[in-house]
Amino acid sequence: MSQQKQYFKSAFSVDNVIFGFDERALMVLLIKRGEQPYQNYWALPGDLVYPEEDLRDAPMRVLTQLTGIEDMYLEQTKTFGKLNRHPSGRVITVAYLSLVNVNQVKLVPSSFANTVRWFPVKKIESLAFDHDEILAYCLNSLKQSVQQKPIGFELLSESFTLSDLQDLYEAILDTKLDKRNFRKKILSMDILIDTDELQKGVAHRPARLYRFDQNKYDYLKQNGFSFGI
Amino acid sequence: MSQQKQYFKSAFSVDNVIFGFDERALMVLLIKRGEQPYQNYWALPGDLVYPEEDLRDAPMRVLTQLTGIEDMYLEQTKTFGKLNRHPSGRVITVAYLSLVNVNQVKLVPSSFANTVRWFPVKKIESLAFDHDEILAYCLNSLKQSVQQKPIGFELLSESFTLSDLQDLYEAILDTKLDKRNFRKKILSMDILIDTDELQKGVAHRPARLYRFDQNKYDYLKQNGFSFGI
């Protein structure tokens, strides 16, 4: 085989780190591999990039197939290309991070049903391939991103309390935050809309519900603002 | 041809945005293409990734071949994979940013000689392929990085004055900085060593020369510090 042809004995894939937030824990969606290599290992969902498909469309396709979600937060993080990362051949993989609301996810039934599951990110280990490394990298990216722009709202329901938001940030950053300072900071950014509604049926003083204001956010993004937590 | 085989009709490449700093301007190393497609266009140096080479080794190889430099600052930035970005076929390319000292660069003579040149980053336009987009992305990455960690020293000679450093930051960030505040900030980071030497042969008060202290930097990186300019 000619040297030139060699270049084409490789493939590229995408792998998707899909974050959700549930019961105060940051979760990641994993699939259980049914085949060799790494049979029965848990792995990040991914696929080869189709020959006639834009790179970015590949992780969108994977995510939609898996969860039914059509428009999602999706961010390319890093490309992993060690020579022997895939036992069956040369595969370079582009990692994507996405954020979804776990309640909107309808895990596809049938064949997938038993093999797709949410895992608390803190309890994940020994994934297939180099997926531990990819997950660690994406988790770190998320920590960085969340301190620079108000992503994270994608993980919550449409309306949420400030405590929900704080729980989320604490889960992502793996730290405790001061309640008063957190609220001051978030409200001063002027990206939340007070819905004038309250929580119902909770055994304590009900909290106000807020929505994320995409328009204000877009405006601030253009005109520059900071988002350090 | 089977569907499976289709996946292997693609290739991956790397493209290298090599920054230098000269005469107070931020520069980028470009090559002039000798062949179709985009014959006679200027382009970012790059190559296909060899089948038996780690991904990261590819941009190192390109850079060493082009400049003779063996160890360089090298950072993966983003992977570009639009379907038609390369007219001859499906090529996904991983962009890398590197920083070199222009004085250490020995542009390889012979065949390359006339076709490799430093360009002021502000004057570059109409590159081959999607290289304008790649360059813009990497320039923006550099602006971000330089405000979070003290990269940039790679662009200067081993010893430099605080004004050199300020000129560099101003070129990268495309802004003016306050001299007193800049000095206070940099010196307070405690990552410079005063060489106790002075500039020579300048027609004004000679400036102190400093060196970057890699050890202190590594220590601070581990123990956390911020680097906002």
Added chain:
DNA sequence: CCAAAAGTGTTAGGCTTACACCCATGA
């Protein structure tokens, strides 16, 4: 002695952090 760039401190305002108690609800 002139031109050129080096070098140097202070102040005001804004942001960050630390910290403790009362409130509204369901059980």
Added chain:
DNA sequence: TCATGGGTGTAAGCCTAACACTTTTGG
């Protein structure tokens, strides 16, 4: 009435930003 989490303000310290003059050298 108790348990639970919701909601609120202030003060100290730190960091940032604005700002102008003297020093040293070569020509």
